[in-house]
Amino acid sequence: MRRHLFELPDDVVYLCGNSLGALPRSVPPRMARVLQEEWGQDIVAGWNTAGWTDLSASIARRIAPLIGVQPQDMVVGDSTSVTLFKTMVAAARLRPDRRVLVVEPTTFPTDGYVAAGVARTLGLELRWCDPADPAASLDDDVALLSLTHVDFRSGAMFDVDAVTAAAHAAGTVVIWDLCHTAGAVPVDLTAADADLAVGCTYKYLNGGPGSPAFVWVAPRHQEVLDQPITGWWGHARPFDMTLDFEPAPGAQRMVVGTPPVLALSALDAALEVFDGVDPQELRTASLALTDLFIEQVESRTTGFELITPRDHARRGSQVAFRHPDAYGVVQALIARGVVGDFRSPDVARFGFAPLYVTPDDVVTAVDRLVAVLAADEHRAPAYRTRNAVT
Amino acid sequence: MRRHLFELPDDVVYLCGNSLGALPRSVPPRMARVLQEEWGQDIVAGWNTAGWTDLSASIARRIAPLIGVQPQDMVVGDSTSVTLFKTMVAAARLRPDRRVLVVEPTTFPTDGYVAAGVARTLGLELRWCDPADPAASLDDDVALLSLTHVDFRSGAMFDVDAVTAAAHAAGTVVIWDLCHTAGAVPVDLTAADADLAVGCTYKYLNGGPGSPAFVWVAPRHQEVLDQPITGWWGHARPFDMTLDFEPAPGAQRMVVGTPPVLALSALDAALEVFDGVDPQELRTASLALTDLFIEQVESRTTGFELITPRDHARRGSQVAFRHPDAYGVVQALIARGVVGDFRSPDVARFGFAPLYVTPDDVVTAVDRLVAVLAADEHRAPAYRTRNAVT
Numbered sequence: 001m002r003r004h005l006f007e008l009p010d011d012v013v014y015l016c017g018n019s020l021g022a023l024p025r026s027v028p029p030r031m032a033r034v035l036q037e038e039w040g041q042d043i044v045a046g047w048n049t050a051g052w053t054d055l056s057a058s059i060a061r062r063i064a065p066l067i068g069v070q071p072q073d074m075v076v077g078d079s080t081s082v083t084l085f086k087t088m089v090a091a092a093r094l095r096p097d098r099r100v101l102v103v104e105p106t107t108f109p110t111d112g113y114v115a116a117g118v119a120r121t122l123g124l125e126l127r128w129c130d131p132a133d134p135a136a137s138l139d140d141d142v143a144l145l146s147l148t149h150v151d152f153r154s155g156a157m158f159d160v161d162a163v164t165a166a167a168h169a170a171g172t173v174v175i176w177d178l179c180h181t182a183g184a185v186p187v188d189l190t191a192a193d194a195d196l197a198v199g200c201t202y203k204y205l206n207g208g209p210g211s212p213a214f215v216w217v218a219p220r221h222q223e224v225l226d227q228p229i230t231g232w233w234g235h236a237r238p239f240d241m242t243l244d245f246e247p248a249p250g251a252q253r254m255v256v257g258t259p260p261v262l263a264l265s266a267l268d269a270a271l272e273v274f275d276g277v278d279p280q281e282l283r284t285a286s287l288a289l290t291d292l293f294i295e296q297v298e299s300r301t302t303g304f305e306l307i308t309p310r311d312h313a314r315r316g317s318q319v320a321f322r323h324p325d326a327y328g329v330v331q332a333l334i335a336r337g338v339v340g341d342f343r344s345p346d347v348a349r350f351g352f353a354p355l356y357v358t359p360d361d362v363v364t365a366v367d368r369l370v371a372v373l374a375a376d377e378h379r380a381p382a383y384r385t386r387n388a389v390t
Numbered sequence: 391m392r393r394h395l396f397e398l399p400d401d402v403v404y405l406c407g408n409s410l411g412a413l414p415r416s417v418p419p420r421m422a423r424v425l426q427e428e429w430g431q432d433i434v435a436g437w438n439t440a441g442w443t444d445l446s447a448s449i450a451r452r453i454a455p456l457i458g459v460q461p462q463d464m465v466v467g468d469s470t471s472v473t474l475f476k477t478m479v480a481a482a483r484l485r486p487d488r489r490v491l492v493v494e495p496t497t498f499p500t501d502g503y504v505a506a507g508v509a510r511t512l513g514l515e516l517r518w519c520d521p522a523d524p525a526a527s528l529d530d531d532v533a534l535l536s537l538t539h540v541d542f543r544s545g546a547m548f549d550v551d552a553v554t555a556a557a558h559a560a561g562t563v564v565i566w567d568l569c570h571t572a573g574a575v576p577v578d579l580t581a582a583d584a585d586l587a588v589g590c591t592y593k594y595l596n597g598g599p600g601s602p603a604f605v606w607v608a609p610r611h612q613e614v615l616d617q618p619i620t621g622w623w624g625h626a627r628p629f630d631m632t633l634d635f636e637p638a639p640g641a642q643r644m645v646v647g648t649p650p651v652l653a654l655s656a657l658d659a660a661l662e663v664f665d666g667v668d669p670q671e672l673r674t675a676s677l678a679l680t681d682l683f684i685e686q687v688e689s690r691t692t693g694f695e696l697i698t699p700r701d702h703a704r705r706g707s708q709v710a711f712r713h714p715d716a717y718g719v720v721q722a723l724i725a726r727g728v729v730g731d732f733r734s735p736d737v738a739r740f741g742f743a744p745l746y747v748t749p750d751d752v753v754t755a756v757d758r759l760v761a762v763l764a765a766d767e768h769r770a771p772a773y774r775t776r777n778a779v780t
Contacts, residue, residue: 007426007430007431008433009430009431009433014433016433016434019434020429020433020434020436020437022430022433023425023426023429023430023433027425028422028425028426028430031421031422031425031652032418032421032422035413035417035418035421035598035656036397036413036418039410039413039598039599040397040399040412040413040418041397041399043398043399043404043406043410043412043413043729044406044409044410044729044731045724045729046410046599047410047599052599052600077469078468078469078472078647079467079468079621079646079647079648079650080647080648081619081621081622081623081646081647081648082468082472082619082621082646082647084621085618085619085621085646089511105633108622109622109625109628109631109632109633110621110622110623110647112633112635113620113621113622113625113635114619114620114621116620116634116635117618117619117620117635118618120618121479121511121512121618122511128633202648208425208429208651208652209429209436209437209442209648209649209650209651209652210442210647210648210649210650210651210652210653210654211650211652212650213647228475228507228508228510228511229471229472229475229504229507230503230504230506230507231469231471231472231474231475231500231503231504232471232498232499232500232503233471233500235499235503238499239734240734241499241733241734242499243495243499243502243518244506245502245503245506245507256469256471256472256475257468257469257470257471257472257500257600257603258469258470258471258592258599258600259599259600260469260599260600260601260602260650260653261598261599261600262421262598262599262600262601262652262653262656263600263650263652263653264600266425266652334435339433339434339435341434343631344629344630344631
């Protein structure tokens with residue numbers, strides 16, 4: 001859709017934007033300006049002159065339409081894992097009479113690790129649900145259900161509306177992890193009556209390696225929300241420098257420390273590529289790409305078992321196949337300029353960022369895959385130890 | 391000492407490096423390379439090719455000599471406030487049988503706010519100590535004493551050795567907040583037998599606005615340290631993607647999420663200005679600057695009450711004066727190109743970054759202060775509402 005807005009190396013088909021998005025051309029000039037003019041010339045006055053304190057709001061304005069929320073209900077700043085921690089604690093505290101947190105075992109590992117840390121810190125129990133039916137694990141002792149909307153490995157997608165409704169019927173608060181969603185798969189959190197959401201910005205949002213995460217809080221929860229990391233930037237009046245903490249009104253109380261200005265500036269510039277994009281057009285383009293890739297792989301090769309749902313309603317923006325030589329396939333493709341990635345034990349995973357991956361890319365990728373298989377490149381000795389299934 | 395390594399605006403005397411350090415000239419070219427070559431060309435392969443996972447260690451190697459520790463015992467990544475949170479929880483857990491956290495009421499506000507959040511989350515009691523004698527607040531129920539080594543307002547400095555020894559005598563763990571220390575005042579945490587330390591990198595370490603904080607852990611605590619935000623980057627083998635969290639060996643377990651590569655790259659480049667610097671030379675230069683500033687202000691003006699200790703052993707790298715028109719003085723100085731800052735209610739604060747502030751700067755600053763006072767510029771109507779003491 002907008003490939004010209006991205007810097008991409010020549011002759012590379014980049015199908016790993018679900019891990020790290022490509023560089024938007026808007027980022028380097030903005031960063032040069034932030035360094036040389038804002039920091040270099042204004043130094044500490046930059047806090048007043050350069051809009052550094054408004055970066056989170058600017059970013060929120062650009063992400064909000066992609067996930068169906070109002071920008072004032074979202075903040076940006078810490079890593080995804082830190083953001084999950086403070087959000088999970090805050091969510092659990094919304095149900096102080098309940099003792100269980102539920103997560104799915106197929107979630108991205110950090111979600112489970114953080115949930116375990118939260119459970120231990122708050123004296124709660126961690127319960128693993130069946131990803132095929134998370135609602136079955138809910139009962140009147142479950143405070144929080146935290147789910148990754150699009151599975152990082154398979155690309156399978158939950159139904160936000162249905163799961164949220166089932167959780168609410170059980171009196172449970174839901175956190176949606178939108179790491180593999182935002183920027184490729186539109187969601188409407190407002191229509192779903194969602195509670196809280198967290199998302200990574202360095203995948204389909206192209207914020208750069210390790211860019212800060214966002215958190216969204218439904219307006220109805222904001223004034224009672226009680227997050228544990230009460231840093232000065234979440235204070236109602238940080239520059240009064242009073243002794244006691246008083247949470248800022250609204251979603252601002254989810255902020256912790258001084259904003260990471262360089263990272264936020266890069267992210268804000270990166271998000272310019274979404275300006276004026278209709279989220280539904282993103283979805284249409286993404287599904288066309290994943291449909292085409294599945295069709296091409298299945299019609300032109302053998303040995304690949306699709307683990308991504310064929311049903312559009314259950315598919316994110318990536319395609320994953322099991323293959324006995326998955327590691328070798330991924331490595332041999334990389335050697336031919338097709339970048340996907342491998343997930344243990346036998347999954348080859350390909351992400352389709354609809355803004356810069358084209359249908360021609362998909363065909364080129366499968367052309368090269370066919371060539372890899374024909375030449376047996378995926379079984380090169382160098383790859384053998386990592387090919388999990390022999 | 392090394393002013394030529396910094397970008398500083400013409401005709402400005404910058405005495406606010408204790409709030410935000412100036413831009414090292416090494417940062418913009420490094421950032422351009424990280425964006426265009428590492429991220430832009432290698433994209434996700436940058437994690438393997440560009441050394442992104444080694445940035446924290448590289449930064450640690452540059453900071454470690456300034457605070458008297460070994461680099462492998464330090465990590466960098468989250469905001470100062472988040473770092474304080476995880477470190478305070480981990481420290482409190484070293485003394486599970488004790489119920490009290492002690493902080494001083496003159497600490498930078500976020501330290502107190504975070505401590506209150508930690509106390510509430512862990513069900514502990516927060517106790518405020520007398521900054522003149524923190525040890526007096528210790529007893530056998532105090533798990534943790536968290537102190538800001540150099541006071542952000544007055545520039546007064548604790549004796550690391552004596553306070554640490556007193557705390558240990560009471561069985562208490564100490565966290566040293568080195569936000570206003572690192573890069574200007576050398577400390578020897580190893581010689582002091584210190585436990586844990588946290589520090590900001592955007593003040594005297596010049597990492598840029600909101601750059602990530604460091605945390606240091608004494609080797610004796612590392613293998614039992616239990617921090618609450620168990621993200622995947624603190625796992626022993628993050629890419630195994632196992633279901634259960636297993637903390638990484640050593641200080642690495644203090645890491646939480648994916649490293650913020652852009653921010654870490656800027657910081658790593660910024661720290662090049664310290665390469666080969668003798669920490670004691672920094673201290674000598676800093677004391678010469680603050681001595682000269684105190685002498686010049688006191689001999690050439692009236693109405694300023696020094697609140698920074700005259701005793702070198704108790705002075706950090708800044709000088710603060712009370713003045714009834716402190717707000718107006720600071721604003722009028724800024725209008726004349728001398729950048730300090732105001733702290734409520736009546737404090738004018740000036741930081742002396744020994745790498746780029748020169749003795750000539752000090753004399754120029756006081757020349758301009760004399761001119762401000764002579765012309766009554768500090769009593770301009772625009773400043774009157776903020777001049778706290780009338």
